[in-house]
Amino acid sequence: MATLTFWGAAQQVTGSCHLLETSHGRLLLDCGMFQGEPATEQLNHRSFPFDPRAIDAVVLSHAHLDHSGLLPKLAAEGFSGPVYLTGPSYDLVELMLKDAAFLEMKDTVWENKRLERAGKPLVEPLYTLEDVERLLGQRQALDYEQPTEVLPGVTLRFRQAGHILGAAFVELTVNEGKHPRTLVFSGDLGNRFSPLMQDPQAPPHADMLLLESTYGDRDHRSLNDTLEEFRSILAAAHAKGGNVLIPSFAVGRAQDLIYWLGKFHRKARCRSTTCSSTAPWPSPPRPSTCATASTSTTTTPNSTAPSPRAGGRGCRS
Numbered sequence: 001m002a003t004l005t006f007w008g009a010a011q012q013v014t015g016s017c018h019l020l021e022t023s024h025g026r027l028l029l030d031c032g033m034f035q036g037e038p039a040t041e042q043l044n045h046r047s048f049p050f051d052p053r054a055i056d057a058v059v060l061s062h063a064h065l066d067h068s069g070l071l072p073k074l075a076a077e078g079f080s081g082p083v084y085l086t087g088p089s090y091d092l093v094e095l096m097l098k099d100a101a102f103l104e105m106k107d108t109v110w111e112n113k114r115l116e117r118a119g120k121p122l123v124e125p126l127y128t129l130e131d132v133e134r135l136l137g138q139r140q141a142l143d144y145e146q147p148t149e150v151l152p153g154v155t156l157r158f159r160q161a162g163h164i165l166g167a168a169f170v171e172l173t174v175n176e177g178k179h180p181r182t183l184v185f186s187g188d189l190g191n192r193f194s195p196l197m198q199d200p201q202a203p204p205h206a207d208m209l210l211l212e213s214t215y216g217d218r219d220h221r222s223l224n225d226t227l228e229e230f231r232s233i234l235a236a237a238h239a240k241g242g243n244v245l246i247p248s249f250a251v252g253r254a255q256d257l258i259y260w261l262g263k264f265h266r267k268a269r270c271r272s273t274t275c276s277s278t279a280p281w282p283s284p285p286r287p288s289t290c291a292t293a294s295t296s297t298t299t300t301p302n303s304t305a306p307s308p309r310a311g312g313r314g315c316r317s
Contacts, residue, residue: 002176004183004210007049008032013214014066015043018185022176024152025056029170029185029210033069033100044070044126053078057150060085061187062167063092064251069100072131075138082140084150086158088166090141092251097132105129144168162190162200164252171203181207188212193223195259231264 002022008015008030015034020027034043052074060083061067071083071093085093108125115122142148142158150156153175158168170185184206192199203209237244248254 002174002181004208008034009066009212012036012040013212014040015070016061016067016187017070018210019050019055020154020172020174020183022151022154022174024154026050026054027151027154027172028055028058028074030061030067030187031058031070031074032067033065035066044073048074048077051078053080055079055081057081058083059150059156059170059172059185060089060093061170061185062086062161062164063089063096064164064188064249065096065100067187068093068096070126072097072101072127072135075135076127076131079138081138082150083135083138084140084142084148084156086144086166086168087141089168090139090166092164092166093139094136096251097135098129101125101127101129101132159203160198160201161187162192162194162197163188164190164197167197169200169203171206183208183210185210186212188214191220194256195263196255227260230260234264 002020005019005021006017007019008017009032012034014032014036016030016032018029020029034040055074058071058074058079058081060071063085104125104127108123112122142156144158144160146157148156150172155173155175157171157173159171161167161169167187167190169187169189170183172183172185174181174183182205184203186209189200189212190197234244246257248257
């Protein structure tokens with residue numbers, strides 16, 4: 001009989017990690033970082049509650065670090081199987097994990113200087129760029145809707161989830177016992193009517209549904225109301241001769257912001273000015289002039305700001 005164990009994203013929304021065990025093997029759904037308060041982020045440094053060497057394969061829903069961020073640690077501790085993901089996620093996860101390793105090393109250097117001055121034992125980074133490179137060699141890209149046997153008797157199919165580039169919800173058909181059963185894991189679902197992403201699909205069938213619930217206890221206001229508030233903030237800053245600093249997730253939110261800023265300008269709802277964006281790309285970011293708001297608008301993902309372990313990391317995307 002197949003069993004499902006939740007090792008992350010339980011009682012909180014980060015650290016997505018769920019273990020499916022069948023009579024033929026072990027499959028991990030995501031392997032994400034814990035993010036938030038220092039006590040929560042310390043969970044990233046604990047030993048895995050399972051043997052990484054015993055995991056046969058990983059299925060990755062998308063590239064955000066709270067779903068992918070501990071994959072290099074998993075590989076460093078003995079996981080050697082394939083990581084199944086969509087084609088766009090194949091490319092995007094490389095950028096995300098290399099950026100995470102760079103920040104991890106930078107934070108470790110900062111922290112060890114502090115510990116050395118205090119005469120305390122030094123700490124090791126969560127993982128290194130070498131660990132990331134090892135993990136990247138284990139990726140196997142699949143097309144959306146492409147049925148693939150990932151374990152004996154377990155067939156995987158990725159379906160469109162919206163959210164960010166490459167995001168998918170996971171459909172697993174498990175043939176154990178008399179009848180096949182279908183497990184659907186949502187990953188993170190995007191809103192409908194996104195200007196840049198496709199709408200998420202509806203699963204055709206599920207015997208068991210594993211569903212994210214970050215906003216499960218509230219109703220979002222309309223997009224028009226949100227955009228009007230955004231426009232009014234830009235207008236108020238322009239009237240005062242000020243700047244607008246927007247912390248945002250590097251992948252997903254930043255691109256949406258730039259899209260709407262450009263649309264405001266094209267509709268003459270904001271005046272032209274300079275828009276700068278920093279993000280975890282391989283080369284240093286360069287400010288670019290774009291016709292957007294009436295202020296100097298800078299979109300800066302929290303991941304670019306180094307933060308000591310003692311104070312917790314920024315909310316990386």
